Amino acid sequence: MDKLRATWVVFLPALSACGVDPGDVTVYERGRIEEAVPVGSNYRAAAGSLERLGYTCATGSGSYANELGQSRSADAFIKCSGPTAPNELCKLGMSVVVLPSSDSVASVIFSSDYACH
Numbered sequence: 061m062d063k064l065r066a067t068w069v070v071f072l073p074a075l076s077a078c079g080v081d082p083g084d085v086t087v088y089e090r091g092r093i094e095e096a097v098p099v100g101s102n103y104r105a106a107a108g109s110l111e112r113l114g115y116t117c118a119t120g121s122g123s124y125a126n127e128l129g130q131s132r133s134a135d136a137f138i139k140c141s142g143p144t145a146p147n148e149l150c151k152l153g154m155s156v157v158v159l160p161s162s163d164s165v166a167s168v169i170f171s172s173d174y175a176c177h
Contacts, residue, residue: 086172089142089154097168103160107138110156115140124157127169134159150176 096109107117117140123133142154157169 085152086154089172090170093156093168093170097156097158097165099165099168101165103138103158103163103165106158106165107140110138110140110158114143115154115156124169125171127171129171136160150174 092113093110096113097106101109107119110117117138119136120139121134121136123131124137124139126132137160138156138158140156140158142156151174153173153175155171155173158165159167159169
């Protein structure tokens with residue numbers, strides 16, 4: 061199974077650049093994130109888990125956007141931006157916000173942005 065997953069990680073960006081439905085890429089990426097940082101897992105390990113998937117993470121506090129794009133606030137969170145799958149005309153970006161409850165992950169908010177010129 062890990063070999064199959066590794067194959068997807070290698071070829072997925074290339075496939076999305078060739079016209080694969082960005083919705084399929086988004087569903088795949090959400091699954092990877094949910095597996096890497098499940099609700100209830102260790103909050104302090106979340107950034108490292110996402111960084112191993114190619115995300116760039118930073119801790120923060122204050123405002124963030126939920127999955128509906130509505131502004132919310134929290135005393136602490138981890139915000140990560142994900143690997144993009146660009147081609148000449150379009151770019152698919154990923155964003156993750158991890159919210160804590162004590163030392164556990166309380167919620168994982170995932171969003172994607174598909175923009176074409």
